[in-house]
Amino acid sequence: MYGQTLKQLRTVFGYSAKDMSKELDLSASYLSEIENGKKTPSLQILESYARVFNMKLSTIVLLTEEQDKLSEEGKGKIFVRQMMLKTLAKYGEV
Numbered sequence: 001m002y003g004q005t006l007k008q009l010r011t012v013f014g015y016s017a018k019d020m021s022k023e024l025d026l027s028a029s030y031l032s033e034i035e036n037g038k039k040t041p042s043l044q045i046l047e048s049y050a051r052v053f054n055m056k057l058s059t060i061v062l063l064t065e066e067q068d069k070l071s072e073e074g075k076g077k078i079f080v081r082q083m084m085l086k087t088l089a090k091y092g093e094v
Contacts, residue, residue: 001064003038046060
């Protein structure tokens with residue numbers, strides 16, 4: 001599920017929900033629905049997230065896939081945080 005990963009990325013990059021909704025040109029309520037798993041983001045929205053975070057869309061997909069897999073084992077949040085920090089460090093963001 002993309003919502004949790006996108007919310008964690010938003011937090012890591014220091015965006016408030018209000019600021020992110022403006023960056024993505026989405027309503028705050030729609031952003032909330034995405035982040036809470038009530039709506040699935042379109043490819044266009046995922047591409048917009050990738051642009052805002054200055055990362056490849058494939059990185060977002062990988063983080064989401066790994067988080068979903070490990071969430072089933074109760075380890076999803078820890079893994080994604082570690083992967084995000086590694087990814088951000090690789091791009092010189094941290």
